[in-house]
Amino acid sequence: METMVTRSYMSRREAEQQSFNLLATVLVPAVAILLQVLLPRISPRLAIVDLPLIVTLFFAVSRRNPIAGTATGAVIGLLQDLLSGMPAGVNGMAKSVVGYAAASLGSRIDVENTATRAVLTFCFSLLQSVLLYLIQRHLLEIHGFHVLWLHELLRAIVNLLVAVPVYLLLDRWKRQD
């Protein structure tokens, strides 16, 4: 007896799209922002790590949905702005673009590989620095605003180093659709 095999054709994005339960979706960004506020109290040098960016990238790349990536980036960035005393929208806009770009890229390349994730984190960290510079210098017209590019390069490296173990930890929260 011949067995009928049902086959459906799905895109790579649909096949690998992952989701998270509500608790993880709310709790992980909240904890990242809270740690971002508290860690510099232990050592001011820890402020160089951008945990909200790492979390934005993780969710955007895992979901592979640009709309979800944009929304996640916007919410996390706005919360960061509200707590840092900066005008609401500076980090929000930068992280929206980062979330969108990361999700778009995530649907095209294999982002499960640790090396790829590290390179993505490095590149998107630099992209965020450029976006923040453009927003503050040209949109807000803050005269005399400068970016220390060596510092931003160092930040990208530190984010890369922190992101790899954080991604491995957060992978446990994933739910394959």
Add this chain to the structure above:
Amino acid sequence: MEFVTRFKNALFLIAVLLAQAIALAVQVRGPANAGEPGGERIRLIRLWTIGAVTPFERGAQALGSGVRNTWYHYIDLRHARQENDALKRQIAQMRIDEAAIAEDALQGRRLQTMLQFRQRYVGSTVAAQVIGTGASDQSHILTIDKGSNDGLKPDMAVISPDGIIGKVREVAPGTAQVVEINDQTSGAGVILESTRIRGILRGTVAGRVQIGNLTADSRIKPGEHVLTSGGDQVFPRGLPVGVIEKIEPDPDHQPYMAISIKPAADLNRIEEVLVITGMQSELSDQAQQDLAAAQAKRAADMSAEKLPGIHDDETGTAAQNSTSAPTGSTGGQTVKVPRPEPVIHPDRYSPGATPPATDLTPGAKSQTPPPNTVRNATKPSNSKSTQEPQELQ
């Protein structure tokens, strides 16, 4: 419709960016529009966000303090006994030193009273504990555990025993955000302690503190202390700000110098702060009069600095004259009668150049010799060549 479906991702991103750009525009339109509904709404959302995070910050602070206290007070007690003995010896030595210092302090108070200079501009303060920082290293923000319930208001000065810290920005009922002096958006009026040059202090992107509105001046040197000038209406006058660390040309504002300041307070390790909630000058007319008198004195000092200095040899002569001035006795106290200092260019109006009234004859021509004669009469003729260059100095 197909267009929307096809480009829904990009359209969503554009919509989100546009909404945030509008929100930014509302916030940065300036203080004149701060009371508008849009700006007020964002301020409320900010306060709610701070309020939501505060319990966690308090919890972390309490946990950290608990762990630290347990460690320091109960576990890490090695060498505590030896340290205790050393401290007791130190206290004994300090008591001896204190007696000597107390005498100096009394003298200082007496002098202050004589000058009628009372530095009582800080009226009341509220002590607060730092419980959090800003969520971005581009902003230098502190969260403190006191808010509007404790009388805090925006723009109040925040200080520590070492120096100024910043000013209050957002105030929630139980907490407040403090913008530090090294934040890019902060500013403070300052004065250089010895040269009395005024400047504006600003934070930089690197989290440093700079004075950027002064042109090159040879009098400004590293190591000079910087104080608050009181001109910003936020910080009381005379509080320590820091020490000049480096002076270099400002590449962005070419005629001006970038004077880097090392803050007096360690801005990276602040545990407790004082918020100045009341200024004495607002309460007392007397204090305002004192301030005006002190400013007038300072203006006189600055004018005196700009005038040509007195030669050392003349100062010496003046000192000699003052010591040789006639003295009188009043009620057991010796009072020195003031005597005019010798003039550089004597003429017929100079003290001592006019003969006594008893020697004058009504209607007779003046017998006063011309000024040159007086000067030459007091000096040997061959000393004129050496005298003139001194006068020109």
